Amino acid sequence: MFLEFINFFTQFDTGFNVLQYLTLRAILAMLTSLFITLALGRFFINKLQQLQIAQIIREDGPQSHLSKAGTPTMGGILILFAFISSVLVWGNWYSVYLWVVVVTGLIFGAIGFADDYLKITKKSSNGLSAGQKYLAQSLSAIAIAVWLVNNPQPIPTDLLIPFFKDWTLPLGAIGLAVFSYFVIVGSSNAVNLTDGLDGLAIMPVILILGALAIFSYISGNYNFAQYLHMPFMPATSEMLVVCAALIGAGLGFLWFNTYPAEVFMGDVGSLALGAILAVIAIIIRQEILLFIMGGIFVAETLSVIIQVAWYKRTKTRIFLMAPLHHHFEKQGISEPKIIVRFWIVTLILVLVALASIKIR
Template identity: 45%
Template sequence: MIFLINKYLNFKIFTFISFRILFSLLTSFFINLFIGPYIISCFKKLQKFQIIRTDGPIGHLNKNNTPTMGGVFIIISICLSTLLYCNLNNTYIWYVLAIILGYGLIGLLDDYKKIKFNNSTGLKILYKFFWLSIIAILIIYLIYSKKENSASIELIIPFYTSIPLKINYFYIFLSYFVIVGTSNGVNLTDGLDGLAIMPIILISFGFGLIAFFSSDINLCNYINVSYSEQSNELSVLCGAIIGSGLGFLWFNTYPAQIFMGDVGSLSLGGALGIISLLLHQELLLLIMGGVFVFETLSVILQILYFKIRKKRIFKMAPIHHHYEIKGLSEPLITIRFWIISFILLLIGMLSLRIHNGI
């Protein structure tokens, strides 16, 4: 949209990427501030409340009257801001939007079933994974069908070398696990007020910086970033995610007025996954998204250990519930996880230059 305005008004400043990143962030932030109270009020009237697990921490039982599906206004603000400020001729933008909308729809159906049947089950796990997989596979196919040499795919290894690793068609399988895995990792982490949204904001900031510099081939070689003419436009979209995340946190910080629900967690996790693929920074996502990895592993370990030994490693999984049951307050756990996420972001950014001695 901004390019169409520039075509008639000839205000070149509108097309500067730094301008578009800033206004994309601010626009999505203020959209959430504006529509957030209306959506919260609407969901309360429709009684779209969070379904609380009866076997969870006792303190969560008082959240039964908190609306869910707040991811709806996250998606709205990201999409509107992206359509306003991004170059819509850029295919990378449409890949990310497709994941956000597709995964958002699956999450919406999941949330709807939980509310309708008044349980925390939602969609059947196999059914949900099937549709998450279908969307991921379609997007991956579109991405790699357009590459001139899809048999040689680059994988940048943090802390190691400026020469990317060629992993051939295995990269397609890796791409699938990155998108679906990150989506579910965010979903598992979203269990406390404000817990998941801050790591999303921080990771988006890191990817936004990488995308901003990725169209400069000299700078890419210097900081171990994959060069692409299209990828710098992702920095504008990352700005939209950051702004939307901050706007949502306005209402989601403790005590939360609304939860993002699966519609928000699945779509935002999928967005981070696809952005990492387009930037060739899948392993960097593993570092910066360490909180999501930690939460996911806690669930996997809990299930495996219980099946083998009939005992539990943690008092409850995901692990943030373990700390709750041990007596730590919800805000304390959340803030500490935010601090860890910030440290992981710094480590991830450092890894881009460590191989050259800086």
């Protein structure tokens, strides 16, 4: 939207052209979403408290979590509001992929909102049933995957293999749509499972977004893409602004979500953030690197799958409790230590992914 005003004012002074630069718009998008989150955060938390929109704690969870009961939840609404507001101001409205990401956030945020709402109204840690949630996610992911494959700004259908210059896996349009479905649903659920401790999920999301922003900038710049032997995809360059806006919103939310948390993002935030990460990775063709960078998310998800499968088979447990962060809590490791260690692991994995830019 703002770009239209800039184009109008450039006829009077060409100096306004600087505001069209991609990197400057990304910086301003990050600052805008950060300011919105910080400015509205306290008011938003107070409003949640007034409406008694509070976290429902699992009865079978760690005893240390009982003190978290009553903490406001559904803070993901604030993240999405700041993110989308910033993107609509600084983003290029002619970018199809900008709208794909925005719609993805709204749809999966709505699924999470329904889940959170049912938990609050029923005063239970159970919201939507597993089947209901999976069906809603699946239908949404299918629609988004088809949209990604069939649009006026097509992306390559080959799967990029990191660390190898010329290795790709041809998927074709149908293959890409099917693959995208699994990436979106898997990522959405993985972030949701990880969001169990104060700030545990949001910081890895921010770190991964930072790396995705770098990859989107490279792939959207012809000179950098050619020099680094990466596919040139000019339509994806707008993802830099999108990533920056979400980083700003995430940092603003972390201000209130850091231990001890004043607000939780809830499923409305975690489901949306996971899906957005997946869609951005698909657009810039870095799904495998998302898997690597999101190693913490992957480990959390696998811990649940393994625990459930093993218990059904043997009636015994491998982990003291799943997801994985609860296992470490049961071992007596303090919550802040678990959180920071997970952050450090994510940072290491992100650096490994960034190394693939030159190691190929």
